[in-house]
Amino acid sequence: MKILNAKELAEVDAFTMNSQSLSDWELMERASSRAFLEILKKINPEKDFVYIFCGTSNNGGDGLALARMLNQKQVKIRVFEVAYSSSTSKAYQKNIKFLKENRIQINTVQNQNEIPDLNPATCIIDAIFGVGLNRRMPGFIQELVKKINLTEAFKISIDVPSGMYLEQSIETDEEFVISDLCLTFQLPKLPFLLPETGHYVENFKLIDIGLSEEKIKQTKTPYNYITTSDVSSILKKRAKFSHKGSFGNALLIGGYEGMWGSVIMTTQACLRSGAGKVYTHLDKTGRLVLAQHALESIYIQNCPKALKSNPNWNAIGVGMGLGLSNNAVQLMEEVLAHQPKRLLLDADAINLLSKQKNWLKLLPKNSVLTPHIGELKRLVGEWDNDFDKLNKAKQFCKTYQVVLIIKGAHTCICDGTNFYFNSSGNPGLAKAGSGDVLAGVITALLAQNYKVLEACQLGVYLHGVAADLALESFSEHSLIATDVISYLGKAFQLLESKID
Ligand SMILES: NC(=O)C1=CN([C@@H]2O[C@H](COP(=O)(O)OP(=O)(O)OC[C@H]3O[C@@H](n4cnc5c(N)ncnc54)[C@H](OP(=O)(O)O)[C@@H]3O)[C@@H](O)[C@H]2O)[C@@H](O)CC1
Ligand SMILES: Nc1ncnc2c1ncn2[C@@H]1O[C@H](COP(=O)(O)OP(=O)(O)O)[C@@H](O)[C@H]1O
Ligand SMILES: [K+]
Missing domain, CATH: 3.40.1190.20 (Ribokinase)
Structure with a gap:
């Protein structure tokens, strides 16, 4: 099995959408609905109070889709838009629209003062940054992550714990989400396998989202993961x-x-x-x-x-x-x-x-x-x-x-x-x-x-x-x-x- 970086994954995503005639929203919907099934195994839909933190790009889009799905299951949720950028992806916008249509309140966090009290949360979904993080997270997100890590809530990261880079190490003064479970799409990510970072992602689960096997096969990478089929x-x-x-x-x-x-x-x-x-x-x-x-x-x-x-x-x-x-x-x-x-x-x-x-x-x-x-x-x-x-x-x-x-x-x-x-x-x-x-x-x-x-x-x-x-x-x-x-x-x- 291959281990790809952000650029290679984006190419595989694009190829998959093209070859399977999917829009980026449809691929996101596929990814989120499969992650949703895993989340249901981990929460008590009647009792849990789930806080969902969504960034403003596609990882955040996954979070918004999950919020909709959890809401449909009558799970008690609170949704937070972690607004690090004013430009958002198309799939993200579509998911925002759906939440608004369903009258789900979206709270915005764009500075340290807007970080909510996390005590009521029994589960936190981390969909702030995914594979696309390419520089230090803004200060208010570092503070938010610090707070998330301090809670007792069960933490589930979507694709990658926010704050973790795929191909570079994290500086000692940088924060990243320490999750109890990371639901990662299709392929393992390199930092999960290296001791310094992997120590904090002990429990990751691969979620098959049907990315093109053909394109993955063609993609050249030095990094591989040895599985039974290999x-x-x-x-x-x-x-x-x-x-x-x-x-x-x-x-x-x-x-x-x-x-x-x-x-x-x-x-x-x-x-x-x-x-x-x-x-x-x-x-x-x-x-x-x-x-x-x-x-x-x-x-x-x-x-x-x-x-x-x-x-x-x-x-x-x-x-x-x-x-x-x-x-x-x-x-x-x-x-x-x-x-x-x-x-x-x-x-x-x-x-x-x-x-x-x-x-x-x-x-x-x-x-x-x-x-x-x-x-x-x-x-x-x-x-x-x-x-x-x-x-x-x-x-x-x-x-x-x-x-x-x-x-x-x-x-x-x-x-x-x-x-x-x-x-x-x-x-x-x-x-x-x-x-x-x-x-x-x-x-x-x-x-x-x-x-x-x-x-x-x-x-x-x-x-x-x-x-x-x-x-x-x-x-x-x-x-x-x-x-x-x-x-x-x-x-x-x-x-x-x-x-x-
Ligand atoms: N169709 C698909 O492709 C599918 C994708 N999926 C999901 O999407 C995720 C990948 O999406 P993504 O590429 O939008 O990356 P994500 O991590 O959400 O955001 C990064 C964005 O933030 C920016 N940025 C980076 N660092 C920053 C910083 N420090 N501070 C501020 N901004 C910063 C950077 O933009 P930049 O500013 O560098 O132009 C970039 O746009 C993936 O992990 C999975 O969850 C699934 O749904 C399956 C289908
Ligand atoms: N936490 C761990 N998880 C999985 N495998 C481990 C772990 N710790 C050690 N191992 C494996 O156990 C073996 C230990 O080898 P080594 O440290 O050389 O021990 P010794 O030489 O004393 O027999 C290696 O194959 C290593 O991969
Ligand atoms: K994440």
Whole structure:
């Protein structure tokens, strides 16, 4: 699924109206009536008192249409025109006319003194600015938003929380609506997926308004959102006459300094993700634990020898609980000298790279690095804001010709040109060990010869889906990494059921 900016969305809207012979009011009516159905699920039409704040452009037009629909349902409402401009859109004017015909009072707010008492409201609909905000909101709207945020009312933002920009960060002294629910039209918006702003839009719902799929497909954007339909086409059926040699040899290296568990979980996840043969090198003190927890894997005692004697590892995953000792440094040197076809670097492998930046040039092309935010900082340096972070990540990928998987909620994959944000997963994953599992899933997919970017998208998505499915038995509090491994099978089943 694509993530578009305001200009691209306006082009898609225009194309849709043209190709479906719709006026802008009709498209707005479609959008508002679908948002209305969602609002009805959240309010008590008999009891709630709904305040609707409408800007003077199309987002405000949506708000006015919602006011009419709520009024028709006999919901108690108050409508406020937040008059930031005297020029209004045509669809907006038509909706104003309808409200007047229905004798619905429209209150105007155009300065700080006109901000109403919000205490009576039990629900507030925020339709002040949508995707079109392109500069700081006027001072009186900042004050209004501040007040909205202070109320106990349930807050629903239409399309975008007012005050949030699609492609730039918000200054610390700027306000934006912190809503309980954001009903966003058709496609997700970039700030919802970035931690600084996304933290305030935890609950967004995509409302399908029938925008032209053809036009969306044609629109070029670096930003993408990974959904089931994007990845189900990537997963390959296992051929009837295939054998273990068809699915690659994966070598996993880590598990020192008492951190055997790390690489053993990677091993289990790799075994559960389809690799033909999984070999594991860890500190020899952990070999019996490996044997107990991953009977199907093959223990490699002498890693340098294994690297030298076999030039044909299909994929190598290194770093999970590797530590930063001299031994770890030596192992990394051996791996880099081996120049594996497919290489994934996680955890301490990334920390070692950050210490020895001259190694970056030695990384085989298309190596996959899976840093969490702390590890990313060590690699690319500090950033000013999330947009700067994306730029730095992109530059890093371009310079070293690698793929970065920036882990967290809505994990982001960057290949130096495009970004892919994950839609699956939950905060139950925010525990040590989850990343080791992800490394195992992706290394298995790399070993099976999936294209690097496809292996990353598929792996990240499956890992999140497994965690989501695991919530049927566990809670976000109780979920642990090994539970995620045990649900990988169900996650694969879900995608396998979609292969034609
Ligand atoms: N047919 C459609 O397209 C559909 C659209 N839909 C809805 O419309 C929304 C997009 O509509 P929109 O483009 O009118 O943008 P919106 O955010 O309402 O207003 C921004 C306007 O304000 C202005 N402006 C910007 N910043 C400002 C500032 N700080 N202070 C003062 N003014 C400022 C800026 O104009 P400018 O002054 O820059 O010329 C711009 O005109 C979308 O989010 C969705 O809710 C749906 O109904 C589906 C069908
Ligand atoms: N709040 C969250 N929502 C969804 N996924 C999360 C969240 N927090 C962490 N994750 C996922 O959990 C994993 C954590 O990896 P990492 O921090 O490297 O842990 P470790 O290396 O200790 O196993 C990543 O895949 C990340 O995307
Ligand atoms: K809004």
